[in-house]
Amino acid sequence: MRIHDLVRGQETYRADANQTALEIAQAMVARNIGAVPVIENGILVGVFSERDLMKRVVVEGLDPATIKVRHVMTPEPLTVCPQEELETCRALMKKHGFRHLPVCEGAQLTGMVSMRDILLHDLDAKDEEVRMMRAYIQAAI
16 A cells, blocks of 8 residues: 555645744644644645654743744654555654654655554554454355
């Protein structure tokens, strides 16, 4: 399966690099998401995650109401193209220790995939395998 199959139709919240960390954190809580892509002039420039909030704002004693997200985001994030295989995305996330991966067509953001998205897809696939196996066993009895 390719990543575009997983993010197709997904509405991706995007942060502007000039918004405050507090504004973005509030939007993340309201949408129940753990990371957001940060855009400047229509181009992906970073990702702001729960981890960034804790490490770069809270622990550093910065005021989230005044600090711009551009100063506390993870800059130049690793991205994947929409045609990338799901397994490659999973491997990249595991290798680099992050749970969110921007999906870009060139410099344009097309979506954001999370480890949760991938795991839920895997669970659905396993559920289907179990249903098929049960049907096979019942047909053989």
